[in-house]
Amino acid sequence: QVQLVESGGGLVQAGGSLRLSCAASGRTFSSYTMGWFRQAPGKERDFVARINWIGGSTYYADSVKGRFTISRDNAKNTVYLQLNSLKSEDTAVYYCAASRSWGGTIGRNYDYWGQGTQVTVSS
Helix, strand or coil: CCCCCEEEEEEEECCCCCCEEEEECCCCCCHHHEEEEEECCCCCCCEEEECCCCCCCCCEECCCCCCCEEEEEEEHCEEEEECCCCCCCEEEEEEEECCCCCCCCCCHHHEEEEECEEEEEEE
């Protein structure tokens, strides 16, 4: 069982930056693929980024590539999402998720989810 708690969301102006954190419980955190998803009001949940268990492989949605960076610190049981050059369309609730397998870009491939943290970008 893994419990995930996101933090770091907030209100930021367009062009600004935020760093989201996701703290995980459980001794097997390092074996999970970790992902970030987001859901804007009235829209479906979308994939943002994922990172494999050792941190050597990352993958991003085209909409955030070059602006967002996912990373993890297995010693701290934490995964991060650095958000730079934020745009109003990045406004959403951001969720981290853990997958016992390769994860990928599909939400149903993830086994555990956090409660989400709100990111609001003002233009």
